[in-house]
Amino acid sequence: MRGLSLLLFITVANEATTDLSVTGASVPPELEVSAAPAGTSPVASRYVPEEYGHPGIAQARSAEEPAAPSTEDGESSHQHGGGGYRIVQWEWSYVQTPYIIASWLLVASVAKILFHFSQRFTTAVPESCMLILLGLVLGAVVLIASKKQPYQLDPGLFFLFLLPTIVGDAGYFMPARLFFDNLGAILMYAVVGTLWNAFCTGFCLYGVKMAGVIDEKVNAGLMDFLLFGALISAVDPVAVIAVFEEVHVNETLFIIVFGESLLNDAVTVVLYKVYISFVEVGPGNVYTADYFKGIASFLIVSIGGTLVGLIFAIILAFVTRFTKNVRIIEPLFIFLLVYLAYLTAELFSLSAILSMTFCGIGCNKYVEANISQKSRTTVKYTMKTLASIAETIIFIFLGISAVDKSKWAWDTGLVVSTLIFILVFRAVGVAGQTWFLNWFRLVPLEKIDQVVMSYGGLRGAVAFALVVLLDKEHVKAKDYFVATTIVVVFFTVMFQGLTIKPLVKWLKVPRSTNRKPTINEEIHERAFDHILTAVEDIAGLNGYHHWRDKWEQFDKNYLSKLLLRKSVYHKSELWEAYQKINIRDAISVIDQGGNVLTSARLSLPSMASRTSFPEVTNVTNYLRENGSGVCLDLQVIDTVPGAKIEEDLETHHVLVENLYKPRRQYQSHYSRHFMTVGEKERQDREVFQRNMHNRLESFKSTRYKRHKKDRSQKKRKGSDAKEQDTSDKPRRNVSWQDKDPVVVPMAPEEDKHDPPEPDKDDDVGITFVARKAPETPKERPKSVPAALDGCQSPVAAPPSPTCGEKNLPWKSGMGSLPPCVSVEATKIIPIDLQQAWDQSISSLESLASPPEPQHPRVSAVSSLGGPVWTPAKGKSGAGSGSNTGSPSSLQFKFPTGKEDEEEGTLSQRQQEMQALMSSLRQPPPPATQSAGKRRNPCVYLRSLVTVPPSGAEPQSRKPTQL
C-alpha cells in the first residue's frame, strides 16, 4: 500500500497539471463520495476508517502540500463524529500513509538543500555518503523513540517504484551514440565481468569457509555462497550514477562503468534466480541439465528483456506521432510506456532494467523529435526530479535499514573476506578484460582508466534489496549475508565514493568537458562517418561503420518513416542540429544584448578604431565579433512583402511599437489543455524585439545609404531625427557598433561612408548650434513624438517606426503567439523569436521600396500617433491630423505654419518637462551633417509628409527655442 501511494504521490507532485483530474477519474465512484466532501456527510466519515490510506483519496489531497492542508480541512469541516458536534477531529489514520511518505520526501529534500549550502563540503563529500549518514541518524532516532524499526528499504517498493525512476532516467537520457560505440566493452564487462566476479567471490568465500576463517555459525554451503556472490558482485547503477555524476570522468570511462551497471542486471537476475532455485531444491537435486537451463534462462532473460524494451520503444514512438493535439499529456505517455516496459519485463520475469534501458535508448530519438519543446523540458525535469528523489530515498533508507540490529548478524571473517574478494576480483577482472579488449580498441583503456573502473565498481541498493528478499527458510545464513551486504554497500558507496574524486584528480584521469558541438563539428562528424564507411568498403571489411551505415539506411527508410511525424521526418538531422545551435545563439545574443546595453565598457567608442574599420553595421558581423555567430539570412531580406497597406494595421503597429507595455499582465484565462504563454516569455520576446530592432535599424540605414546614395542628401534630416530618437540611449547603438571593427565584404564603397558613430557624437555635441539653422522647424513635428516616445519607454527607447514596420502583418497582435512556426528557412526557430525576427526582417525589406508611395501611410501614422503620445493636447493632435489629411486647413491660411506652431509649443512644453532629453533630441542643421550619416528613412519619410514647406520655418522656430 505504501508503495502504491508513493508512486502516485510522486506522479501527482510532478504532473500537477494533469494528475488531479487523472486521480479523480481513477477513483471509483463510491470513493469519490467520501473523498470529495471530506467528512461533511456522515457517510463520508463512516467511510474514512475503511478507506484509510486509499491512494486515490490520499493522493489527491497530498498532492500540493504534504497532507497538512487536508488534515486541516478534515478537521474544520467535520460535523459529525461520536455523539455530538465536534469542530476539530484528529484524522491521523486517514492521512497517515501519505503523510508519512510526504514527510520522508520533505526530509530528504531538505537534507539535500542543507548539503548544498556549503560548496566546499559538497565538492569533497558525495551526496550519497551524506544521505546514508543521515539515514543512520534518523534510523537511530526512530529506533530509540519507538523501540523497533518500522521503516525498512522494502524490496517491493524498491524494485517496483524507486529503481525504475532511476533506470528510466538513465536509459532515456543515455547518450546513444557513445553507448553503441562502446557497446562491445560494456557487454564484455557486464556479462563476463559480472560472471567472473560472482563465481570467484562465491567459490573463494566457500574456500575461506572451509579454511575456517568464517565462523561456524554461518550456516552456508557452496550454493549459498554462490548465491551471495551473485548478488554482491553486480555493480549497482544507483550508486554508480550517484557517485560518477559528481566525479565527471571522461565520457568513455563513464559510459563503460555506467553501461555495465545497467546491463549486468540480466546476469544478476538470472544468477540470483538460478541459485535461489538450486538452494531451494537443495544442491543434491541439481542435475547437469539445470545448468544448461540456467544458460538458456540467461539468454531468454537478457534478449527477452531487450526485446520487450524495444517493442515498447516502438509503441511509444508511434504514439507520440499522434499527440499533436494533446500536447499536455505527451510527457505522461513517455512516463507510462517506459514504466510499462519495466513492469512488463518484470511480469515475464525478464530483465526489467535491460528492458527499460533499451526502451529509453530506442525511443529517445523519435520521441524527442515528435514531442514539443515544452514537453521535452517537462520530461527532462520530471525525470530528473523523480530520479533524484528516488535516489535520495534509497540512500536514506539504506542508512535507516542498517540500524535495525535484529535483522542482521555479524561475522568479521565473512565481512572482511567478502570485502577483500570483491575488491581484488574486480581489479583482476577489469585488468584481464581490458587487456583483451585493448586488442580491438583504437584507443586502448589506459592503466589509470582501469584503476578508476575497478575502483568505481560500487555496490548498492540492488544488492541490498536482493539480499533482503532471501528466504530465511532456505538460506540459513541470511542475517550474516545482510550484515555483510550492508557493510559492502557502505564501504563502496561511502569510502570509495569519498575517495574516488581525489583519486581521479591524483591520477589525472581525463575529465569530461561540457562543450556543445559546433556546426562545424556536426558537419565534419557526419562527413567523417561517410569517409570511414567508404574506406571500410574499399578495404573490403565489414567493420563497425559498415553496419552502422546499414542501420542508418534502414532507420531512414523504414523506422523513421513509421515513427516520425511527417513534418519531422522531412527535416534533416543536420538541419535540426543547425537550428538548435541557432536557438542557442539567439538566446545568448539576447543575454549579450542586455549586457551590451548596460555595460559602460562598451559605451564610449574610440574613434581611432572605428575610422580604421570604415563600415560596419552588419548584425552578422556584430554577432561574429561576439563569438556567437548568428547569421542573418539575407535571402529573407530580399523577399519583398506583399505590400498591402491598411491604416488600422499601421495604427495598431504604432501603438504596439511605442506604447511601453505594462510588464505585469495577469492572465485570467485558464485551460487545462493549453499552456498560456508565460509572462517571462512575453518579456523576453519584447526585449528581443527591441534589441534586434535597434540593431537592424542601424544595419538598415547603412544598407539604405549604400544602395540609395543619390537620395542621401535628402535623407539626412531623417537620419538626424532618428539619431535623436535614440539619443537618450546613445550607448545602445554606439556600443554594439563599436564592437564591429569588421569590414563588410559586400560593401565596396566603404571609403565613401563615414563611420556612423562619430557623426552621432557630433549630432549630440552640436545640438544647440543646430537650432539656429533654418530647417530646424521641419524636424519639430517628428522630434516631439520621438521625445515623448522616449520618455514613455525609459528602459528601452524604441526607434520611431519605419516604413517597413508599418507593413508588418502585425494585426495578429503582440499578445499571442502565432500558432505555427514559419515554414521556410529562417534562422531563429522558437515562435516568439520568430516573430521578432520577421519583424526585423521586414523592416529591412522596406529598404527596397521607394519612400514616395508610402507617404499616405506615414502621414496616417503620425496623425494617429499624435493623440496617443500627447493625450493632453488633443487639439494639436487633431490639428496635425487634419493637416496631414487635408493640407488646406480651415482655420488658417497657412495650415502648415499653424501646425508647426502648435507642435512647437507642444514640444516646448515637453522640453520644459524634460529638458535634458529633448535638448538632446534637438535636430542639428543639415549643413553640419556629413554625407555618410546614418539615417532612418522612415523618419525621413514622416518628415516629408508632415513637415510644412520651408516658408513656414521662421514662424515656428521661435516658439521652439528653449
Next chain:
Amino acid sequence: MGSTNSTLLKIPNVEVLMQETGFSPAHIIRLHDRFKALDKEGRGHLCPHDFGAIKELAMNPIGDRIIGAFFSPGKETVDFHTFVKILAHFRPVDKDRPKEPNSPEPINSRSNKLKFAFQLYDQDKDGKISRDELLQVLRAMLGMQVTDEQLESIADRTIQEADLDRDDTISFEEFRKACKHKRFTMFRFCIRPGERKLMLTLCHWSSELQDQHEL
C-alpha cells in the same frame, strides 16, 4: 609463414612500403588480396570504375570524392603502393612512436588524417574550402530533404564559424582548429592472436586529452 613470405616477395619494394605506412606484413597481404579482388582484370592497377563496382560505395553520398582521393591529379590509375599509402591514413596514430625530429611525419599522424579529410572538401585544391565547395558536400550529404536556402544558411554559418581570417573560406588551419575538439575516429588493423584473419575494427573516439598530446 612460408606463404606469407612468398606473397610478400611478389610485391615490389615491400620493405619500403611497410616502413612508410607502418603496416605489418599481415596487413599488407590482406590489403594485397583486396587489391587483387578489386582489380578484376589483373592489370596491376585500379581504375575509377573498379572502385565504382563496389556496391556499397555507390550508395555513399560522398563516395565519389573518396574514390577521387585515391587518384592523384592527372592520373587515371592507382597502383598498389598508392593504394596502401592512402589507406595508411586510416591507421591509428602510433602512441609510442619514437620522437625523432628528423623523421618525416608518418602518414597516419593526426595532421595528415585531417589533411585527407580536408582535401575531400577542397576539390579545386587551392588549400581553401570555399562556400561553393562546402555547399556541394552539404548537398551530397543532406540529400533532398533540405531546401537550397536552408543549405546555404548552414554553409554560411559553418564558414562564418570556422573562418578566422575573414576571407569567407576555410583554410586548412581553420579546418584543423574547427576539428580541434572533434575526437577523430580512424581505423585500426589488428590481428587476433593465433589467427591470420585480419580484422578491421572501429575504434573509438580518442579522448580530447590524447588529441591534444597529438597536436
